[in-house]
Amino acid sequence: MGELDISDLSVNPVEFWMSRRLLLTAGVLEDCNMMPVAFGSIGSLWGKPVVQVAARPYRQTRIYLDESDSFTLSSFSDKYADDIEMLGSISGKDIDKLSKTRLTLKPSELVQSPSYNEADMVIECRKILHQDISPEGFVDAEMFKEQYPSPEEYHRVFYGEILAIQKGRD
């Protein structure tokens, strides 16, 4: 993998979040958890480049996100569609789900949370803020009802400062 400067990142952020196969990973190389994510953004906060992700309370990855000071966001080509689907259909609570896929962990360059040899891009982030979705903040009541039928569903939103972007060979 080669390092990419933030100014060379040429993704359309909406397309990136809406159509790429993305895996969110938190923890350390020896003990981490991962899940596909589709809820997020790339932008700027307090003058820093940031990635924003969100996890529902009952995800196993959420425990790791809460305890970790970093996370990585890895993007995969369609070749790994089945692997990503598998990681999104079962929980790390029940099984070592990564061992059921072709994906292999590797240490990241600047953060403790690991990434993957097979990723075509990895964004390494230092966690800087989290915020819980709450009914008080919602403007569109219909959308709130649809997305959050019970408090157990409220996402926690995490913001991470982008420290490094690794680009895969493909």
Ligand SMILES: Cc1cc2nc3c(=O)[nH]c(=O)nc-3n(C[C@H](O)[C@H](O)[C@H](O)COP(=O)(O)O)c2cc1C
């Ligand atoms: C394409 C896709 C996107 C997803 N996006 C999110 C998300 O943004 N936040 C979330 O909490 N769960 C999301 N999920 C659900 C989790 O990935 C899924 O429940 C996963 O199995 C949780 O694993 P874990 O319990 O090991 O963390 C998504 C699932 C898929 C397939």
